[in-house]
Amino acid sequence: MAQRRMTFRHIEAFRAVMAAGSMTEAARQLHTSQPQVSRLIAQLEAMTGLPLFDRSGSRLSPSLDGMRFHTEVDRAFVGLTSLEAAATRIRAFGAERLRVAAMPRLAGGLLSRAVARFKTAHPDVIVAIHSGDDETVNRWVSSGFCDAALTMIYGDAPDSRLEHVLTMDCVAVLPPDHPLGARASLRPEDFRGFPFVASPLASALRARIDAVFHTAGVEMTITAEAGLGSAICTLVSAGLGVSLMNPLAAYEEAKVSPILIRPFAPALPVRFALLFPPDHTRGRLMRAFGACARAMMLEELARLPGAAAQAVPEAIGNGSQALV
Known part of the structure; x- marks a missing residue:
């Protein structure tokens, strides 16, 4: 018997379940039945040899293998979406279209x-x-x-x-009423002993911050990590620690989160x-x-x-x- 091959329907069902968090919601979005989605996921797991989801009763959550596979699927879909976009432009008789990102x-x-x-x-x-x-x-x-x-x-x-457009320096963000708020500007030495909300380990900003604090001989007391500026400011405003971030995100978040912003030296440049x-x-x-x-x-x-x-x-x- 010929081995079953992975099809677009298998991948479409997998992406839908990952996005929706349940077989039922994925089926609704794909305009099909829940048993059909469940069957496609089971077939995909058999073909890949990977347990893509952890099941506990009616609850469903991605496994570690499932999350890794999802990353690869998204990468493949970039090329597929490019082809779909090209076909759309051709059907529209060359109507001009731009795809921009940030x-x-x-x-x-x-x-x-x-x-x-x-x-x-x-x-x-x-x-x-x-x-x-x-x-x-x-x-x-x-x-x-x-x-x-x-x-x-x-x-x-x-x-x-x-x-390049221009370069600015990162700023320090502090919880309201923080002791360091009384200072006009801050240096690594000022952060010694204070909880710090850090960028993720793999990020370029984290590498630059780690290098600055290492040079100053200051060990950061990291209590949390977050990749988005909004998440960092939310944690800071809640009193979980202080942080360093780009000035655009800091001043935008200051409109909705109670945080203090101070200049920081040595300079941590960010290029827009x-x-x-x-x-x-x-x-x-x-x-x-x-x-x-x-x-x-x-x-x-x-x-x-x-x-x-x-x-x-x-x-x-x-x-x-x-x-x-």
């Missing part, structure tokens, strides 16, 4: 406002906004799935064409930039979007408290694009 903080704020401004000048262009973590955004751009991205860079430049696919020739439309997004970034970042004192615009000369 990390959640930028995607929901600055990028969305840049797209809104861009659409006033180009109302017929369809613009799709995608959001993900920095690694995912870089993968989308470097693979050509997205045409451009707004990003913040703490370490080495990603494998894409990078257009535009990303484009490598070896990609930008047409008139992408040049127009890039100019619009750059202008929006400069305007909004200039409004941050203390921005004039710390922002370092990148030299671009004559309005040309500084690419590295």
Whole structure:
């Protein structure tokens, strides 16, 4: 008997269950029955030889193998979605479309406002906004799935064409009424003994912060880790610790979370930039979007408290694009 082969339906069912958290909800979203989804998942587990889900009665949760497999599935779907998007553009007789991306903080704020401004000048262009973590955004751009991205860079430049906009320094964020709030600026030595909410170990920002504290001979007392600026500020405002983060996220979150913000030295620079696919020739439309997004970034970042004192615009000369 021929061995059963993995099909799109198996992967579609797996992604739906991962997103919905239950077979029943996944079946509703796929407009099929719960037994059919359960059968597809069982077949997929048999074909892969992996226990993709842990089952406890009626409860269902992804296994470690399932989460790892889901990561690989998402990577494969980037290419598949690119083909679907290409087919859509062909069916629309070449209607112009842009796919832009950013990390959640930028995607929901600055990028969305840049797209809104861009659409006033180009109302017929369809613009799709995608959001993900920095690694995912870089993968989308470097693979050509997205045409451009707004990003913040703490370490080495990603494998894409990078257009710097300006550089600012990270700031310290503190709970309200924190003892360090009485100081005008802070250094690593000031954090000694205080609980610290850190960025994830694998992140470029965490590596830079660890290096600064190591050089100063200060051991951080890490009590929590979070990848999103909003999550860090929520933990800080709840009194779980102090932290360091990019100024855009800090001042945006200060509007909704009770936190204190102070300058920090030595400088931890963050570069705000535009990303484009490598070896990609930008047409008139992408040049127009890039100019619009750059202008929006400069305007909004200039409004941050203390921005004039710390922002370092990148030299671009004559309005040309500084690419590295």
